[in-house]
Amino acid sequence: MSLLNHSCDPNCVIVFEGYQLLLHSVREIQIGEELTISYVESLMPTRERQKQLVRQYCFECDCLLCQNQEKDAEKLAGEEQVWKEVKDAVNAVRYPKSKEEWKHVLERCQNLLSSNKGHLPDTNIYQLKMLDCAMDACINLESWEEALYYGSRTLEPYSLYYPGFHPLRAVQLMRVGKLQYSQGMFPQALETLKQAYNIMKVTHGTDHSLMKVLMEIKEECDAMMRLQ
Template sequence: MAVNLEKFQSPGKGNGLRVLKDTCVGVTVYSSLPYAYTVCIKHKKKPVCDYCLLRKEKLLRCSQCKVARYCAALCQKKAWQDHKRECICLKSIFPSVPTDSVRLVAKIIFKMLQQSDSASEELYSIFDLQSHVDKVSEEIKEGLGHLTTALQHFLKNEVQDLSQLPSGFQALEYFGKVICNSFTISDGEMQDIGVGLYPSMSLLNHSCDPNCVIVFEGRRLLLRTVKEISKREELTISYIDVKIPTEERQNQLFRQYSFTCECHGCLLRDKDEDMLAGNKQSTKDVKDLVSRLEELQSQNNTEEALRLCEDLINSSQLPDKNIHKLRILEIAMDSCIMLGQWEKALHFGKRSLEPYNLYYSNYHPVRAVQFMKIGKLQNYQRIFPEALKTLKQAFEIMKVTHGRDHSLTQQLVELLNDCEANLKAM
């Protein structure tokens, strides 16, 4: 419930969200289930439950559509009310699967046709959301047109005539609303697992140095404060990864959200020099190879990804704080973990900590998760004093960004207790 929040007109930004009382660091100021959501297609190889979004080794596949998966019969039963119409549509185009945005807009349509209330619309409704389709380029409009055609094809067996849709519904507008207002749902390790619409949270404006962060517990969105916030002060989040140079941030924000950020960091181009430190040509060469590495990862070609990462790390003269070199270190670490090469994984992970402290300053969930991963590696390799120090650093961040009751924080506490016990037993 948004007891201490209110919608207001933010100067120069349109609608905004602010607190009605002084608020401390590390407080959940809002919590909500989504109006509608869907699992990301790219997680077909590492599937999550379509209802609770938890990842399990074995999932039950819907016997009708063969696409939706559930961790147990109970989740499948709970999901049926929202899945039954989608199920018919998925079955009609199998083995094809629609894009995330097509599947999400279809779910929004089915939700509207149910005419059921949603707590996620407490401050701002699905009808209030802005689409900004009048501001996008012709290229993007053309892409939205293709999505509209795909949506009509997907819905053909369940909604034969678009006149059956809610009054005033325009598919192009709703694809625009999804692009501008949806949230990427992440798991405990900040990996994307789904996309959802939380209308009231669309009131939050962007800042490259925000006073709040959003984390997820399954489907549930948690808005957490990471700074002291005064009464009637606006709440802000970062719409994008802050570990991006100013020009790229500006382009990304304008392309997707149709505005130009004028925060202090953008005006000063703060940290751009660090992010692109080193030789320009080397930076370009490494940047060009990152997409190839990510493709190898997605194909589970882990050994080849690691080999290429190690070649780049050994040959590149770029400092670790260069964001493209840092991305190589991240991929190398994750590849080593997948291959069980713990010592190498720790080596690459430790090299990432200084850049993480530079770019994810103060309280940031990504920084907390990286510290936790490295602490796990140290604990597994029985480097208990270092592990305890790293895990405590992770906890100091995570108790603010996630809260003590979050399942990931509880896992971290268990890991800390295990590490302390091992250290005492030495």
């Protein structure tokens, strides 16, 4: 894997299966075309990606995404002072070890998301990270309905920033589909899980353990719909 070069718009992704690293192509690759992966989080704006690449890997990327600074306007949309506050709050979150800590995280997310209404769109990457954080907190606190509310708000930004076949989008769709299933929203859950399946069969492969879990939930959803 260390022989693979970087691109901010790679043609391959790496996924884990236990202790194994699996390499999957996410689009058609031409004969002689170089295999590439992204060394950094593609959600970051161009300047942040470049800074991290120079700091960690001592090179600057000149791919088309970096040249065009594509989607940077959407990533940092909204009022700068507001998203900087959200960015600081997201960066300050450490993985909670207790329910009380998760409650504190959720309360912080709720307050910021409420005060940001009308100031930041969900496509702002720090707002998006805050929604993800709120969703995680709700899941850990077993607040399924609220978790679904936050998770549903992430789907449009995820489709914008992780288009085509991307493992993060597949996993997010699966999580939201599971939450829809838990709320008895079987038609919606089935549609969301189908979207996750179509991406995950490319990014993870049909034999991946996560894919098997997805198939089980999808089949359960099918069965529940037949009973209705």
